[in-house]
Amino acid sequence: MGKLRLDDMKTTNPIAVGDRVEFSIEEDEKEGIIYRIHPRKNYVVRQSPRKKHNVHLIASNIDQAMLIVTVKSPDLKLGFIDRFLLMTQPYDIPVIIVINKKDILDPQDLAFCEAVTKIYSHIGYKVKLVSALTGEGIDGLKLELKDKITLISGQSGVGKTSLINAIEPNIDLRTSEISDYTGKGQHTTTFAEMFPLSIGGDIIDTPGIKTLGFNHFDVLDVAHNFKEIFITSQYCKFNNCTHRNEPKCAVKSAVEEGRIHPSRYASYLHIVGEVEEQNYWERHKDI
Ligand code: GDP
Ligand code: ZN
16 A cells, blocks of 8 residues: 555665575585575564664565564553554455453453454454464464465563464474563564464464554654555645645544544644654764
C-alpha cells in the first residue's frame, strides 16, 4: 500500500531470514559463499537499533505475521499493536493478532477483548483469543499456520515461547535467549530464526522486539500505512493531507462519526508527532 522501498534505504544487514539465495560450497566444504539473493516478494524492516536512519531487515518472503499480545500480565498496549501493523502494512502482509492467556481473564477483561477484536477485525485483521496454558484455541492457530511462512512476534512476557511450544513441542528456541542488550546497555542486532512445522509451513521467531520506532518513515509514510486512514484519505480535500488541522479532512470526520476508532487515530497522531520531531532534529542537528 505505502510507497516504502528498500532500494531507497540503507540496510544494516544484507540478508535476512526467508531470503532465497544461490550459493557455492568451498573446497574444504566448511564454508559457502552466497553469490545471489533472489528478488524478495516482500519484507519486514524495522528502524535499525544501531544506526539512525538505517533499517534492519527482519525477514523476507513471508505469507503472514502473527502478533501475540495479552490483555493482562502484561497489560495490553494498543499502541504496540498499531506500531506492529504499521511495520507490516507497506507490503500488505496479513496479520493475525493473538490474545494469549485467556484463562486469566474475568468477564470484564473478556468484554474488553471483544472491543479490541472489533477494532481490528473491522479494519481487516484476524483476532484470536487463546491460552497456551490450557490449550484453548491452539488447534485453530495451527490451522492458520499450516503450509504458510509466518513471522511470529510479541513483547516479552506475553507467552510467545509457551505458544510456540504448544504448537510445536519439539522446537528448540534456545537461540531466542540471545540478549538484546550488550553489557554496555547498547542494543545489538537480534536474529530472527526459521523453524519448520510438522503440520507443514514454517515459523520465523523474532526475539527481542521491545519497541518499534519509525525514524525511517516520513509523515506521509505513516498516513499511507494506517490501513483505514489511507482508504478514507481519498476523500480529504488535499491529497497530501496529514489529517490534523487541514480543512475538509475526511479522516477527522470519520473519527468524529465513529467510523475510525479514536484509539487508532490517537496512535496515528502519536507516531506522526514522533516522526516529525525526529525529522526536525535531523534538519537542525548542527545547532
Ligand atoms: P515470552 O517472553 O513471550 O516468550 O513468554 P513465556 O512463554 O516465557 O511466558 C511468560 C510467562 O507467562 C510464563 O510465566 C508463562 O508460564 C506464562 N504464560 C504463558 N502462556 C500463558 C497462558 O496462556 N496462561 C497463563 N496463565 N500464563 C501463561
Ligand atoms: Zn485528511
